[in-house]
């Protein structure tokens with residue numbers, strides 16, 4: 001009997017662990033959800049890359065205590081927190097610098113970010129070779145995470161790590177990516193419902 005009671009104890013602990021996240025010495029806080037709508041209007045990103053991109057993005061945010069729910073399409077009738085548009089072009093609008101991704105500077109009713117897929121591919125392939133689907137997916141996930149954090153948490157740039165301006169090939173491909181001190185706490189604070197309403201201007 002003792003053993004089964006112990007097992008139940010573990011099950012309850014594991015359920016709690018899945019729905020809350022502890023930061024440092026502070027008590028557990030609710031694990032926020034982030035609903036991401038991915039749009040691939042030109043349908044040029046291979047399915048294998050997209051599947052892995054959604055998975056990598058979820059793993060990245062899970063490491064900060066945020067549950068990402070991804071779906072793909074052109075519209076979610078406003079049910080998403082942020083839309084990520086995968087574009088098969090190297091420039092947005094009239095020229096400008098070659099960027100990997102872009103976020104609207106002012107919050108939109110429905111926040112959106114753009115990823116310029118050819119520019120991400122070019123950085124990966126600058127030294128020759130062709131980026132494999134998992135490598136391209138990881139790089140796209142990091143660019144997407146950078147832009148999503150700008151869009152939904154209103155974070156600026158950091159001197160290094162994920163939020164560095166101008167991510168390079170090693171930032172995009174190495175097994176881990178660093179974030180600055182306090183990043184996770186600030187992200188969870190920003191994604192709490194009331195803070196999210198203030199940033200995004202909607203419930």
Ligand SMILES: [Zn+2]
Nearest residue numbers: 146150157165
């Ligand atoms: Zn940026």
